[in-house]
Amino acid sequence: QLLLQQSGPRLVKPSETLSLTCTVSGGSIGAGPYYWGWIRQSPGKGLEWLGSIYYNGKTYYNPSFKSRVLISVDTSNTQFSLTLRSEIAADTAVFFCARHWGPPGRGGTSDSFDFWGQGTTVTVSS
Amino acid sequence: DIYMTQSPSSLSASVGDRVTITCRASESIGDRLNWYLHKSGTAPKLLIYAASRLQSGVPSRFSGGGSVTEFTLTISSLQPEDFATYYCQQSYSEVYTFGQGTKLEIK
Numbered sequence: 001q002l003l004l005q006q007s008g009p010r011l012v013k014p015s016e017t018l019s020l021t022c023t024v025s026g027g028s029i030g031a032g033p034y035y036w037g038w039i040r041q042s043p044g045k046g047l048e049w050l051g052s053i054y055y056n057g058k059t060y061y062n063p064s065f066k067s068r069v070l071i072s073v074d075t076s077n078t079q080f081s082l083t084l085r086s087e088i089a090a091d092t093a094v095f096f097c098a099r100h101w102g103p104p105g106r107g108g109t110s111d112s113f114d115f116w117g118q119g120t121t122v123t124v125s126s
Numbered sequence: 127d128i129y130m131t132q133s134p135s136s137l138s139a140s141v142g143d144r145v146t147i148t149c150r151a152s153e154s155i156g157d158r159l160n161w162y163l164h165k166s167g168t169a170p171k172l173l174i175y176a177a178s179r180l181q182s183g184v185p186s187r188f189s190g191g192g193s194v195t196e197f198t199l200t201i202s203s204l205q206p207e208d209f210a211t212y213y214c215q216q217s218y219s220e221v222y223t224f225g226q227g228t229k230l231e232i233k
Contacts, residue, residue, distance in 0.1 A: 004169075037222075047213055047224035062221050064127075096170065105220035109176040112160040112217060116169035 002027040004097050004117040012091075012124050018084040022097030022117050023077070030055050030075035035102030037113065038071060038082045042093035052102055053080055060104045087124045094119045128152055128216050132225035138233040143204045147228045149197045149214035158218035161190055161199045164227075165210045173212075174199060204230075 008020035037052035051061035053071045061069055068085040098113040129152035139145050157177040164170040172181045174190035177197055187202040201208055209232050214225040
């Protein structure tokens with residue numbers, strides 16, 4: 001059974017950078033056809049897709065976040081990571097990592113987030 | 127972006143009831159519509175993909191329908207574990223978007 005385990009700080013000061021890591025076990029991250037994404041759930045805006053990455057490092061970002069989101073992959077450690085720059089109070093949210101069939105918009109009818117991490121609540125506060 | 131609207135936003139029902147949740151897309155998405163169940167503090171669970179295909183391991187009381195811009199999720203006979211928040215999500219465009227959620231509560 002595929003398991004996605006999230007890790008990272010739960011409290012970030014305004015203007016600092018948030019970094020979260022998702023470690024995948026029970027399956028390979030070093031080959032296709034899967035894509036690995038980050039989604040956040042904030043009180044005011046519900047679920048928002050931030051971006052995704054393929055094992056070869058190709059990234060896909062939501063334009064609403066593109067200027068401050070960076071997603072990277074470390075296949076040797078079966079991990080992928082999220083960096084969100086310039087955190088503001090409105091960035092307080094629950095962050096999820098998830099697997100999907102991508103690439104966004106071209107993943108076919110089966111493209112869906114079929115495995116998710118447990119979620120990390122991140123509070124932005126001084 | 128494609129905007130997804132769910133209705134109702136909340137719903138009260140009893141065990142054994144049949145319930146239907148609707149999701150509307152702001153433009154045509156074909157059958158690129160997925161449904162998720164989420165309980166606070168846990169990982170969301172994929173129920174239905176491609177509008178009507180039941181994800182492996184999901185009970186058959188869950189079913190999905192619709193196409194183009196209007197979609198439904200139906201639970202034929204509610205069980206205690208079904209009380210949760212449900213989200214639709216489109217995978218048609220290059221920017222994935224979700225509905226705002228429907229909270230299903232026990233009456």
